[in-house]
Amino acid sequence: MNEPKRVVVKVGSSLLTDQVRLTPRWGFMQQVLEDIALLRDEGYEVVLCSSGAVALGMRMLDVTPATAGLRDKQAAAACGMPLLLDAYKHIGHQHELDIAQILVTLGDFEDHARFLNTKNTVHRLLDAGVLPIINENDTITTEEIRVGDNDRLAAKVAQMIQAQHLVILTSVDGLYDRNPSEPGAKLVETVHDVSQYLAVTSEVSELGSGGMLTKMQAANMAQNAGCNTLIANGEVQSPISSVLKGERPCTTCVAFDEPLTSWATWLTNRLQMAGSIVISAEAADAIDRGERGIDRYDVRSITGNFAKGDVLHVYDEQGIERARGMTDFSSEQAEILTRNLDVPVKSLLGYQSRGVLIEKTNLATLDSRQIQWKPQLFAAE
Incomplete structure (x- = not known):
């Protein structure tokens, strides 16, 4: 039986909303749903x-993108969500589309059990022929617990449902080798290594929370899951199908030939850093060879306040990120274990354990295909 053709489509606020009136752009929404x-x-x-x-x-709150604070944006999300969904429902009815809304938070992607629950809901809706419309639940999220941009959120959804294509609709034809407004700027039609273009992708629109930087990050996440990312202008007829059929210019970020397993993809494609550890050179080389997990004796330092089951970023002593893995201990427990190496684990924690912070099966090494986590790269989000 052939796998279904699956596509995730991401549209941003600057396309959906009149930037002056802050009202729905009905014509654009009509084109998107008709194409779907x-x-x-x-x-x-x-x-x-x-x-x-x-x-x-x-x-409704008499605020603007320039003046709105966090509380304003949370309240605005509560006011705007019914308006957005009503517009989609009204237009969808014209095309015999049943729609459903899924509001997610960071934890729905970073916690594996919640990730699976969200995945099951999306698959059930697709099985029923219902169009899932997914957005971050901005009414309750804060900077510390939010995804931050729908580009990477869409990439996580594409990973979740094993989509073949992620289509990101924006206000330009795709990725340019410099600011598109500069003379001589050229469209980059094909991208294999997104890291080559991170330096020219820092601008963010007034209404949106992401720019081309987050689109490149999203593309890399999709690449690792075996999904092509197509970045294209949304201001055209048949904005999605015309890109899928190669009928107009766009930027295609090509999926890797040998995608990671679902488990390794979930471990390595993080939206936020829960915590990190620095390990010895010997331990780093051992996990590169796939020989073992990370023992408490391997750890040189610990950063962050994390819980058991969180995914940690693993660095060597030169500051190079080598792996990501799910920890069996909280940050408090890990500190106790690594600071008292001459004391048995049972005496420290009150129960018997081997003191392995990250088991080999819960560890995924990084390679040149993946963007290493450098906090400065995420400052624009």
Whole structure:
């Protein structure tokens, strides 16, 4: 039996919302849903990741993108979400599209049990022929616990449902080798290594929370999961299908030929850093060879306040990120274990344990295909 053709579509606030009136752009939404209906007739399963709720709710609170604080944006999301969903429902009805809304938070992707629950919900909706519309639950999220941009959120969804294509619709034709407004700027049509373009992707739109930087990060996450990312202008007829069929210019970030396993993909594609550890050179080389996990004797330092089951970023003593893995201990327990190496684990924790912070089966090494976590790269989000 052939795998279904699956595509995740991401649209941002700058396309969905009139930036002056802060009202829905009905014509654009009509084009998107009409195109999704056509794709479904051609056998595609489609998931839509949509921004827009915060921008649409600002008028009700008499705030603007320039003046709104965190509480304003949370309240605006509560006001704007019914407006956004009503617009999608009204237009979807014209194309015989049943829609469902899924609001997610960072934990729904970073916690593995919640990740699986979210995945099951999306698959059940697709099985029923319902169009899932996914957005971050901005009414309750804060900077510390939010995804921060729908580009990477969409990439996580693409990973989750094993989509073949991630289509990111934006206000330009794709990635340029410099600012598109500069003379001589050229469209980059094909990207294999997104790290080559991180230095030219720092600008963010007024309404949106991500720029081309987050699109490159999202593309790398999709690449690791075996998913092509297509970045294209959304201001055209048939904005999704015309890109999938190669009928207009866009940037294609090509999926890797040998994608990671689902488990390794989940471990390595993080949205935020729960914590990190620095390990000895000997331990780093051993995990590169796949010989073992990370013992308490391997750890040189610990950073962050994390819980058992969180994924840690693992660095060597030169500051190079070597792996990511799910910890069996909280940060408090890990500190106790690594500071008292001459004391048995049972005496320290009150129960018997081998003192292995990250088991070999819960560890995934990094290679040149993946963007290493450098905090300065995420400052724009």
